[in-house]
Amino acid sequence: MRDPLAEPSDLIRSVSRALRVLEAVGRAPRGLTVKQIARRCELTVATTYHLVRTLAYEGYVIRREDGTYIVGLEVADRYRELVSAFRGPPAVGETLRRAALDTGYSHFLGRFIGGQVAITASAEGPRSPFLEDLVPGFDEGAHATALGKALLATLTPEQRYRYLKEYGMRPFTAATLSTVEAFEADLAAGDRRGMHLEIGQYRQGVACAAVLVAPDKDMERRVALACALPAAEMMTSARMVRSKLLAAARALSEAMVAVDHSV
Incomplete structure (x- = not known):
């Protein structure tokens, strides 16, 4: 509107x-x-x-x-250009693909664009359920995805409150967090474990984990990395998932720094 x-x-x-x-x-x-x-x-x-x-x-x-x-087809061309701009330099996309190949899990990058959480790149992994909604573009379920949580956790409580009020807290499943209080408690738990999680909050039987790649004073330069996997695997492999995500996040951070220095 x-x-x-x-x-x-x-x-x-x-x-x-x-x-x-x-x-x-x-x-x-x-x-x-x-x-x-x-x-x-x-x-x-x-x-x-x-x-x-x-x-x-x-x-x-x-x-x-x-x-x-x-x-018309020109719209598709503009979309491909948008996705390319979102994804960033080739080194970033290649690092994302290596992470998906190494783990078998689909990986996603996200950041704030115009103040809204957006998925900016993705690489599919064969062990992850197919999530047709998680493609480059704006994430209307930021409160229900680990990627969204990792980014929203970087905001102040007042900023988060305004964000959730504007975009709402749609109940994707029975497990979706539907109150600001529950969401704040979930973010605090994610900060303590060093990884934000959602299990069945966005899609039944699917879990996602996310970590911050690039913290920055500028909200629009903050980047988060997430992966998706079957919920049952998350229950038994959370430590391994965290370790792999952190390693991929470091590689992505190095790729981004290298690109910045070359400009």
């Missing part, structure tokens, strides 16, 4: 309307007609027609034979 009070004085309305059209089309996998787009975006049909024609010319929407419009 856009905040009307935050609208810039120099807003270019034609650009804003075009983005609203693109969002509407993106939410409708079966496609939309120009009239349907106009109704959903609260625009006139004539204005919508011109916007759709422009987006189609640029490749951001595609007109099908039945007259409906779907998202």
Whole structure:
């Protein structure tokens, strides 16, 4: 939901309307007609027609034979560019892949982007359950994932409270923490053990562990590393998981420092 009070004085309305059209089309996998787009975006049909024609010319929407419009391939290209920018330099991606290969567990990197927890890179491991939701992009379940916990633990209690109030604490499973008090106690336990955990809080039968890779005064430069594995394995292998995660975190930190020094 856009905040009307935050609208810039120099807003270019034609650009804003075009983005609203693109969002509407993106939410409708079966496609939309120009009239349907106009109704959903609260625009006139004539204005919508011109916007759709422009987006189609640029490749951001595609007109099908039945007259409906779907998202175009240019959107996929922009997504790949976004993922590449999130992932960072090749050395970081290679270190992440080595960690997944060494343990067999899927590994994830995350950081704050625009004040929101985001997954920035991932490497799949064959021993981990497939988690289709944990792909590069914003993490709407930060309170239920170890990655989110590791990052939120770096905030002050007041900052965390505001974050949880804004993004909510959706109950993904019966084990998902649903109160700020329970969440604060969970973070304190994670700090004591040197690794943040969740077991069945995001997905039944799945566990995740996470550690901080790069602490920094700048919130947007803080990086966390997580891995996912069957919950039963976490119950018996927590110490090994922590040891492997810390080793991978050190390797990632060194890779990031090396890149910073080369710039």
